[in-house]
Amino acid sequence: xxxxxxxxxxxxxxxxxxxxxxxxxxxxxxxxxxxxxxxxxxxxxxxxxxxxxxxxxxxxxxxxxxxxxxxxxxxxxxxxxxxxxxxxxxxxxxxxxxxxxxxxxxxxxxxxxxxxxxxxxxxxxxxxxxxxxxxxxxxxxxxxxxxxxxxxxxxxxxxxxxxxxxxxxxxxxxxxxxxxxxxxxxxxxxxxxxxxxxxxxxxxxxxxxxxxxxxxxxxxxxxxxxxxxxxxxxxxxxxxxxxxxxxxxxxxxxxxxxxxxxxxxxxxxxxxxxxxxxxxxxxxxxxxxxxxxxxxxxxxxxx
Amino acid sequence: xxxxxxxxxxxxxxxxxxxxxxxxxxxxxxxxxxxxxxxxxxxxxxxxxxxxxxxxxxxxxxxxxxxxxxxxxxxxxxxxxxxxxxxxxxxxxxxxxxxxxxxxxxxxxxxxxxxxxxxxxxxxxxxxxxxxxxxxxxxxxxxxxxxxxxxxxxxxxxxxxxxxxxxxxxxxxxxxxxxxxxxxxxxxxxxxxxxxxxxxxxxxxxxxxxxxxxxxxxxxxxxxxxxxxxxxxxxxxxxxxxxxxxxxxxxxxxxxxxxxxxxxxxxxxxxxxxxxxxxxxxxxxxxxxxxxxxxxxxxxxxxxxxxxxxxxxxxxxxxxxxxxxxxxxxxxxxxxxxxxxxxxxxxxxxxxxxxxxxxxxxxxx
Numbered sequence: 043x044x045x046x047x048x049x050x051x052x053x054x055x056x057x058x059x060x061x062x063x064x065x066x067x068x069x070x071x072x073x074x075x076x077x078x079x080x081x082x083x084x085x086x087x088x089x090x091x092x093x094x095x096x097x098x099x100x101x102x103x104x105x106x107x108x109x110x111x112x113x114x115x116x117x118x119x120x121x122x123x124x125x126x127x128x129x130x131x132x133x134x135x136x137x138x139x140x141x142x143x144x145x146x147x148x149x150x151x152x153x154x155x156x157x158x159x160x161x162x163x164x165x166x167x168x169x170x171x172x173x174x175x176x177x178x179x180x181x182x183x184x185x186x187x188x189x190x191x192x193x194x195x196x197x198x199x200x201x202x203x204x205x206x207x208x209x210x211x212x213x214x215x216x217x218x219x220x221x222x223x224x225x226x227x228x229x230x231x232x233x234x235x236x237x238x239x240x241x242x243x244x245x246x247x248x249x250x251x252x253x254x255x256x257x258x259x260x261x262x263x264x265x266x267x268x269x270x271x272x273x274x275x276x277x278x279x280x281x282x283x284x285x286x287x288x289x290x291x292x293x294x295x296x297x298x299x300x301x302x303x304x305x306x307x308x309x310x311x312x313x314x315x316x317x318x319x320x321x322x323x324x325x326x327x328x329x330x331x332x333x334x335x336x337x338x339x340x341x342x343x344x345x
Numbered sequence: 346x347x348x349x350x351x352x353x354x355x356x357x358x359x360x361x362x363x364x365x366x367x368x369x370x371x372x373x374x375x376x377x378x379x380x381x382x383x384x385x386x387x388x389x390x391x392x393x394x395x396x397x398x399x400x401x402x403x404x405x406x407x408x409x410x411x412x413x414x415x416x417x418x419x420x421x422x423x424x425x426x427x428x429x430x431x432x433x434x435x436x437x438x439x440x441x442x443x444x445x446x447x448x449x450x451x452x453x454x455x456x457x458x459x460x461x462x463x464x465x466x467x468x469x470x471x472x473x474x475x476x477x478x479x480x481x482x483x484x485x486x487x488x489x490x491x492x493x494x495x496x497x498x499x500x501x502x503x504x505x506x507x508x509x510x511x512x513x514x515x516x517x518x519x520x521x522x523x524x525x526x527x528x529x530x531x532x533x534x535x536x537x538x539x540x541x542x543x544x545x546x547x548x549x550x551x552x553x554x555x556x557x558x559x560x561x562x563x564x565x566x567x568x569x570x571x572x573x574x575x576x577x578x579x580x581x582x583x584x585x586x587x588x589x590x591x592x593x594x595x596x597x598x599x600x601x602x603x604x605x606x607x608x609x610x611x612x613x614x615x616x617x618x619x620x621x622x623x624x625x626x627x628x629x630x631x632x633x634x635x636x637x638x639x640x641x642x643x644x645x646x647x648x649x650x651x652x653x654x655x656x657x658x659x660x661x662x663x664x665x666x667x668x669x670x671x672x673x674x675x676x677x678x679x680x681x682x683x684x685x686x687x688x689x690x691x692x693x694x695x696x697x698x699x700x701x702x703x704x705x706x707x708x709x710x
Contacts, residue, residue: 145685320518
């Protein structure tokens with residue numbers, strides 16, 4: 043692999059990891075309040091749908107992004123309400139959101155555009171791409187880090203902010219307290235419900251961004267299988283990163299890199315695409331197994 | 346530690362609250378609750394239809410007409426109910442043990458392919474040999490597929506929901522690879538296996554409908570499940586584990602083995618569901634043929650709060666919805682994806698658990 047190919051691969055990996063990273067941050071924040079967010083997949087699909095449809099309606103990708111955040115957060119609010127106020131089972135409600143996302147978006151596509159499964163508005167352009175000043179002129183770094191879609195940079199900023207939020211702000215500390223010892227947190231006067239709402243709704247915003255990146259980040263297209271398990275891979279990255287923003291980001295980068303490499307492999311070495319496509323899922327299952335093994339082992343060592 | 350996987354806590358989980366089939370008052374209660382959920386879902390669907398500028402009454406009338414209006418329509422509804430009976434039972438048993446086994450979908454694909462492979466490979470065998478052989482292979486393959494996440498769950502506490510969802514992608518991709526690679530039929534537009542031999546095909550019950558003998562197998566499987574859950578020691582153990590795994594362990598129940606058996610059982614049912622579709626409907630394996638049948642099974646189990654008898658009834662209802670929806674789309678322009686919206690609403694309300702809510706209110710005042 044020469045240097046050009048390497049920069050190409052790294053550039054593409056950073057692009058591909060973005061929706062994973064945004065969704066993983068959503069999953070991470072929920073995970074830190076001890077709410078396993080199964081709905082990432084469905085919320086991303088809603089995010090993608092609203093971004094394309096409303097972006098096309100207002101003829102502006104930025105407005106599409108804005109309304110995608112508004113409406114996806116609204117749906118997340120219903121999800122949060124059912125869990126926090128109505129004591130819905132977390133996993134079952136998440137499953138409902140995922141099925142609703144597929145059903146409702148396909149339904150609306152047929153009703154609104156007479157399109158089955160896929161929709162690509164011709165008038166909508168993708169979100170702006172940024173050429174970073176100074177950096178873009180540096181030989182290799184410029185080719186890897188400059189020229190991405192705006193949400194790619196937003197995702198890096200948010201990953202940093204997430205770390206600051208969790209470890210350096212009172213709300214973040216409260217959030218972790220609620221996740222680790224809810225009763226103690228309540229006794230200490232922390233508004234547990236408020237923190238849970240905050241965590242899930244932030245997740246909704248992040249999923250809207252993740253969906254928008256997939257739908258209008260580079261191309262402008264929606265199809266009903268475009269999330270393709272990314273919500274669960276994002277969740278797996280959270281497990282891989284043991285709930286830490288830095289390690290979770292690394293996990294997302296590795297999965298992104300892997301996705302690009304297997305794509306290259308299938309075009310250059312003529313390997314059937316399905317076999318390498320299976321690997322990320324298997325790797326995640328193995329990672330989860332290894333984590334559990336380690337936990338069991340350390341528990342045994344501790345006595 | 347936050348990275349710990351929060352699997353369902355059986356003591357507080359709202360998936361497995363009660364055994365509805367056992368006492369009459371609770372049976373009536375769960376029946377009325379099921380009807381209430383259903384009515385809410387249909388109203389929600391009507392709202393969606395109405396907002397999209399169509400007539401809900403017409404749409405539902407077309408749906409009813411297309412699913413029950415004639416002998417063939419009824420046969421088609423039973424046909425659509427067949428795989429849901431299998432997957433619904435699989436989900437109900439797993440939930441009853443406090444397990445969230447989504448791997449049934451993967452088993453359905455792999456079992457379906459296994460049945461097809463037997464059917465197009467051993468073409469000289471007579472029906473009396475090849476049909477049981479196909480079903481057996483499908484069951485074994487389906488069960489084995491769920492055995493992996495079962496071991497991970499029971500021995501290492503790896504969350505079975507996450508692993509089975511991820512492994513489903515693996516199973517679906519793998520079967521897609523098989524019909525695009527080693528078992529590719531040249532000249533066919535879609536990815537599918539060769540046709541199975543005439544003798545491996547299940548007999549049709551009410552032509553011109555595609556309703557076939559797999560419906561009878563599904564009924565048998567359902568009756569077997571009802572017997573298993575209500576009349577055997579194993580069924581009792583499943584309920585014990587679901588109610589309180591800790592207590593079950595102290596009472597001498599081998600919780601690890603119960604969890605593994607329950608998941609493998611679901612996998613076998615998934616495999617048989619796939620085999621039924623291959624041997625009775627398509628006569629070959631078609632990539633991506635299921636479109637979430639296991640999730641419909643989960644919906645059904647949640648709707649009836651995991652009562653096996655309830656699954657039997659609700660599967661027939663969902664068969665109606667599924668078979669009627671395509672005609673509804675043609676006749677009234679209401680997209681058949683409406684059924685998924687109904688499913689989501691049902692799951693959502695099952696998650697909320699009315700009784701739980703009412704009980705809380707009662708206690709607060």
